[in-house]
Amino acid sequence: MKVIQDQVAAACVDYFNRFRCQTYTASKSCFHFFLIIKTFSMEKCKDIGKLTERMNTGSKKLTLVAEEMLKLKESAAIIIAAQLQRVTDSFKVLVDPISADKAAGRPSHLIMHVMDFTVILFQRPMKPINMDHEKPCPKPSWIEPFKLMVESYFLNSLVNFPKVKQIIFIRKGI
Numbered sequence: 001m002k003v004i005q006d007q008v009a010a011a012c013v014d015y016f017n018r019f020r021c022q023t024y025t026a027s028k029s030c031f032h033f034f035l036i037i038k039t040f041s042m043e044k045c046k047d048i049g050k051l052t053e054r055m056n057t058g059s060k061k062l063t064l065v066a067e068e069m070l071k072l073k074e075s076a077a078i079i080i081a082a083q084l085q086r087v088t089d090s091f092k093v094l095v096d097p098i099s100a101d102k103a104a105g106r107p108s109h110l111i112m113h114v115m116d117f118t119v120i121l122f123q124r125p126m127k128p129i130n131m132d133h134e135k136p137c138p139k140p141s142w143i144e145p146f147k148l149m150v151e152s153y154f155l156n157s158l159v160n161f162p163k164v165k166q167i168i169f170i171r172k173g174i
Contacts, residue, residue, distance in 0.1 A: 109140065112141075115145030115146075118158070119148055121161070124148060127144070
């Protein structure tokens with residue numbers, strides 16, 4: 001092989017001497033190297049094409065998932081708004097009577113009865129019991145509990161109330 005390459009090189013020099021134009025020839029190993037580079041680059045091009053296709057598919061799927069997430073957020077917002085409206089309506093039923101009592105300047109019926117019990121526990125005088133015309137229970141007195149609440153020592157006496165003695169007292173009364 002070396003002999004052939006030397007003959008080709010001598011022929012190139014002879015060609016230059018005759019026509020004053022240089023010519024080059026490539027050896028078989030150079031062609032083989034180019035062939036290897038060509039196949040390698042074609043394989044890499046195919047790999048890059050596959051990766052590009054996978055990336056495009058992935059980006060399409062991400063776009064679809066993002067759209068689905070927006071739809072789910074919207075539907076969840078609608079569901080939560082409906083639940084919130086139901087809860088608001090149910091609390092409105094509870095709040096409206098309290099608002100009416102506040103507007104009237106009196107606490108609710110239940111609170112007035114609880115305060116009557118505190119007056120009884122503190123052994124304060126009360127008005128005679130009258131039946132309520134609106135509700136099937138005794139009419140609560142609000143004057144005595146209000147006087148009790150206005151006193152400055154009311155909260156302190158309520159906190160320090162002798163609970164055990166009163167429980168025994170109540171049990172003995174039953």
